Amino acid sequence: MAEVSATGPAGRLSRISVTNGFMLASLVALAVVPVIIYAAGNAFWLDIATRLVVLSIAAVSLNLILGFGGMVSFGHAAYLGIGAYCVGIPTYHALFGEFEMIASNNGFFHIALAVAISALFALIVGAICLRTKGVYFIMITMAFGQMVFYLFVSLEQYGADDGLVITSRSELPGIDTGNPLAFYFLCYGSLLAVLYLVHRIVNSRFGMVIQGAKGNEDRMRSLGYSTYIYRLAAFVIAGAICGYAGALLGNFTSFISPEMMDWAASGELMFMVILGGASSVFGPVIGAAIFLLLEQLLSSFTVHWHLPFGIMLILIVLFVKGGVSGLLDRLGR
């Protein structure tokens, strides 16, 4: 949170109140506005809100390693894809037979599978990537992300690059996942839980080691911390959370294609994190909101919305430091 960058007691107080106030207001809005939208019968904006919440979870998980750990992972969308396929493939087999072992519509099974496979993949990728630094790390995470992309492109049975239609949503006891509002609150509750979890991680001893290793790895090592293990653990946690977000995303879109995890998708997640400000737990949620609003706004003017979006991205990198959270911080100062 903002405490990390606070310089003095006076500055700290005002800044916390500005950022925290903003965060609370946003979270309340996220709880209230969709109900109103749904009551008004506007399915489109409820869809946007659900996408926002799901992508926020993914962005918050990326921020754990990118913002706090300084690990610039450019393959994070791969976990979204893995998570979604962990819903799609069991449902596919539940409908068409074969592979009885994983054929299931049970939501707990889907989520457990998504989290486990994502964590395992993150463990393998992290174990290799974290031996390297800087540019190598960026490019290797990107290459492994693309590897998963090509893997699913080559799997004819699951639709290859046409994608896979997920015929029914995961079944969870007590929650009607087919109801848009109920599904939204499942995602919203998940976001709250993930925000709390990441907040606790970041402010724990473990989180301090991660942040310390970002600031000065040699110092942390000479203090006796095995930074590699700490980083790897953070990498796996982030991957697992993002896999969970992927399981929600697969349920939400009822369709999964490799395109959802190509490197442009990873770039968009990074954009959300940076835009929202990588130094706060809540920042990526703001980033995701701005991203989705921009997408809607720009694409309503022109089908070529990537052009103004790309230009904005360049301008933000060139002229705005610290993202929107940074701006808020400076306003609060």
Add this chain to the structure above:
Amino acid sequence: MDASLVLIQFLNGMQLGVLLFLLASGLTLTFGIMDFVNLAHGSLYMIGAFFCASLTFWTGSFVWGLLLAIPCTALVGLAVELVVIRHLYARDHLDHVLATFGLILCFDTLTQLVWGPEGISVPLPSWLDGQVTLPGDIVFPTFRLVIILGGLVVAGGLYWLVNHTRLGMLIRAGASNRTMVGALGIDIQTLFTAVFALGAVLAGLAGMLIAPITEASIGMGNEIIITAFVVIIVGGIGSMKGAFIAALMIGLIDTMGRSFLDDLFKLVMSTEAAETSAPAVSAMLIYILMAVILAIRPQGLFPPKVR
């Protein structure tokens, strides 16, 4: 598996390898000298292909189209360096990645606005469009052979440029210690611009050469650029020699894997299992290779000595 098929696939692998080298050499130069990560390198490859397509139709000749497309691509490279890249050298790699990601979006959309969403196929003159019979009764497309030879000539030219010219001396000096080169009175900014434009031309050239085979299409650079990343990671980022060897290696392994992996798998497993698993494994083959090499040598095969 008969021998001539293996040889043909070997040549196809070489062709992919030299194209990868043209892309990877520019990437590794800009990284080695400016410490700059350019994701938009693939966009220059795409721009080169589209320039070549338009100019081929305008002049009526592929050779003229290619020769004229080279300075055009260089101009685009210069413009990008002056407007965006130049301001980013002092920033961290994350900023490089984000800004060049933005550049990719701009390039892809602009190309679509200028040339339309459809791909453009580039016609070859008849003397390039045929096939040649090589020793051993191997029939191979002339143009692919020209790509291999042309690529090797460019590689030789780059070797000469980097090792035996004044510009090359500055490039090597810049790669080992930028500040010192600047302090010795070399205009480092101009050197950076020149190197970036050189990288742009090399990437554009690769695009021009592939355009008659595939076609110039939107986003063509985004696929191959990842493979080019794998090349420079395997070769050691900043190393020209590493880029060359790794490019040929990756080109050959990727091509051979896609053609023969199912035959290899059939030796150890059932036909059905081989036919399902081979495409998946061959799609991942170069990444697995990258992982293995990094596990043994985290800095790649030929890490530059000074950095």
